[in-house]
Amino acid sequence: MTLVRRNTWPSDPFFEMDRLFNRAFGNSDLWPSAFKAPAERDFPLDVYGDEERYYVVAEMPGVAKDAVDLKVENSVLTISVKAESKGDGSESVRYLSRNITVGEDIDMDLVSAKMENGLLTVTLPKAEERKPRKIAIK
Known part of the structure; x- marks a missing residue:
């Protein structure tokens, strides 16, 4: 029986290309970050909406x-994280960032966010006229 690895980041259209480059040339620090596996540069998130709001859950x-x-700037939501890890007497700091285009139909004054049980939920209400x-x- 052969196990097939599934793409856990369907929002990344270059995932398969990155995987093929890494398989062919090895995962090297000489490659730019765009050619590294998504787990090394991203955190998973979902984007969905209803008639009233858009939601981003990371x-x-x-x-x-x-x-x-x-x-939120120029219709783009930016989520940046400073992730610190400690172990074996050493510390490391990684900076992760994701940009999501949210469109111009957002009411910027009512955008809210909450963090609960490791899930960040950003609520982006739609503007009344949209x-x-x-x-x-008749």
């Missing part, structure tokens, strides 16, 4: 609230 187990920085509305037929 998995960040073991990350403190004060290590996360959020900003919400879908039912039109009556």
Whole structure:
């Protein structure tokens, strides 16, 4: 029986290309970060929405609230994390960042975020003039 490794980052269209480059040339620090496996540069997240809001849910187990920085600028939500790990008498710090294009239909004054049980949930309400509305037929 052969086990097939599945792409756990379906939002990354270059995942398979990165995997093939790493398989052919080896995973080297000489490669730019774009050619490293997604686990080394990203954290998984889901983006979904309803009629009222968009939601971004990022998995960040073991990350403190004060290590996360959020900003929305030019219709792009940026989630940055300063991940510190300690072990075997050594410490390491990694900086991870994800950019999500959220569009121009967001009410910037009502954007909110909460961190609970290793999940960061960012709520992006749609602006009133952009919400879908039912039109009556006469």
